[in-house]
Amino acid sequence: MGGTARRWAVGIGSAFVVFWLCLWLVRAVSFGWLPKAEADRWAVAGAFGGAMAAAVGGLTAWWAGRGTQGGAGAGPDEGTVRQQARAGGEAEVEQVAGTLGRQAAQHRRPGRKKVSQKAKASDQAKIRQVGGDRIP
Incomplete structure (x- = not known):
């Protein structure tokens, strides 16, 4: 797997992990400001997880899209x-x-x-x- 493909795999994987971690966190931890209804808690957990995954995904997409700059593995059009x-x-x-x-x-x-x-x-x-x- 090349350097850029590896970066994209890390980026996608990290966004996936962040989504599920945030979903679990909101469902497992009882914050006083969270809604009491089960369906509402799932909606808040999904929205929070999606927002955090989008933030992490955006940062890692920027990082992955840069490719290797200079160092080892730089292609003929980089560095x-x-x-x-x-x-x-x-x-x-x-x-x-x-x-x-x-x-x-x-x-x-x-x-x-x-x-x-x-x-x-x-x-x-x-x-x-x-x-x-x-x-x-």
């Missing part, structure tokens, strides 16, 4: 890329932050990359830095 190049003489340097070649066209996704590029060239050197995908 931070820093490129630095220094070339002299007749050197040629090419740096691509995304995917190079035909794969770039086949696997194109909206990037979430932060790219920082610096370059210094002297004499007849050539430096080419691409912040995203490069399809030759």
Whole structure:
């Protein structure tokens, strides 16, 4: 199971657990302000459990939707890329932050990359830095 799928599983599971925990809590604990009728207590417990599950579900959906940012397991369109190049003489340097070649066209996704590029060239050197995908 990939990192993002695992995050979604945790998010859905935590919302489910919070709902049932809140439902049990309102049914088991006797608060003075809760209604006395059985049907009304179930309605309040369900509403409270649903509200808490929605809150937890919203937070975990935001977290799960972010995917992995940077660290281990980051895909080609995620994280931070820093490129630095220094070339002299007749050197040629090419740096691509995304995917190079035909794969770039086949696997194109909206990037979430932060790219920082610096370059210094002297004499007849050539430096080419691409912040995203490069399809030759």
